[in-house]
Amino acid sequence: MKGEYRKRTLKYRILILLVFSVFVMDLLICLICGYTYTTSMKDEYNSVGESIVGTIANSIDREDVDLWLSGGENSEYEEVLRQLVLIRESALDIEVLQVYRMNYNNMTVVFDANNHVRGENIAYPQPLYQVMERLKIGQDVATVFTNNPPAIINFAIINSESPPIYAISKINMSAMYTERDAFVKKVFFIITLSSILLILISSIYMDRLLIVPLNKIEETLRRFAEDNTTGDETKKALDEIKDHNIKEIYEIKENSMVICEDVGIKANEIKELDQKIIQKMQVIIKEFEDEEIK
Numbered sequence: 001m002k003g004e005y006r007k008r009t010l011k012y013r014i015l016i017l018l019v020f021s022v023f024v025m026d027l028l029i030c031l032i033c034g035y036t037y038t039t040s041m042k043d044e045y046n047s048v049g050e051s052i053v054g055t056i057a058n059s060i061d062r063e064d065v066d067l068w069l070s071g072g073e074n075s076e077y078e079e080v081l082r083q084l085v086l087i088r089e090s091a092l093d094i095e096v097l098q099v100y101r102m103n104y105n106n107m108t109v110v111f112d113a114n115n116h117v118r119g120e121n122i123a124y125p126q127p128l129y130q131v132m133e134r135l136k137i138g139q140d141v142a143t144v145f146t147n148n149p150p151a152i153i154n155f156a157i158i159n160s161e162s163p164p165i166y167a168i169s170k171i172n173m174s175a176m177y178t179e180r181d182a183f184v185k186k187v188f189f190i191i192t193l194s195s196i197l198l199i200l201i202s203s204i205y206m207d208r209l210l211i212v213p214l215n216k217i218e219e220t221l222r223r224f225a226e227d228n229t230t231g232d233e234t235k236k237a238l239d240e241i242k243d244h245n246i247k248e249i250y251e252i253k254e255n256s257m258v259i260c261e262d263v264g265i266k267a268n269e270i271k272e273l274d275q276k277i278i279q280k281m282q283v284i285i286k287e288f289e290d291e292e293i294k
Helices: 001-059 062-069 074-089 126-136 174-228 231-240 248-293
Strands: 095-102 107-112 142-146 150-159 166-174
Touching: 001 074, 001 095, 001 150, 001 174, 062 074, 062 095, 062 107, 062 150, 074 095, 074 107, 095 150, 126 142, 126 150, 150 174, 174 248, 231 248
Parallel strands: none
Antiparallel strands: 095 107, 095 166, 142 150, 150 166
């Protein structure tokens, strides 16, 4: 019972280590997948945003902006605004599509595909605080990422002369994060099922590699213990047990064979001693019988 308990304990320890290792590996895979997915989608959204504001910036010049802000060429202005609205409505993720003139204290609306009207002055919104100074002096502005809600804001300079004019787009990434979470959950579910299958196969394989050879060794030694005169047969049986190139199993086999050899030699010596005693007893009995006859 103790031997069986120890074997099972060894197996369970290995399985626990395997389960822990697999869990850590699964978690690491999910983290890598989530990071890769997020990075890839951010690059894709950034590329889309840059393309949109770049196209707008290339189709508008400063003279047009000055004319529109003064109230001229309304038909042309309305056509450009209609195109911007169509672009914004072409994808649900495009939250903001604007053209603004950057003043020192506020921004003047040139185009706003949302709610603001032409010529309206509005305060700089909080997401633009980190790049506000660059906007005011007409410098290139890198992409801005926001977290609450998750969004990506792109800028393109229409004219850098004071006051500078920028095309701005804001793409909401909430849907992307939702899709990412669903993707990671699916990946985790798949690899968890695969891991469970792997652990089950490993358990069966460990039985074949560890438990079965140990059981055979134990059974062979038990038979030898019942009859310690079968040393040669026991050594042969132990030698035929497959150790599957596992060092520990091989050493147990070798040590068991050495024990069988030692015990077997002692058993033979005892048998020879018994035979000598029997022979001496026979001699004594015969001498005693001869004396009685006389």
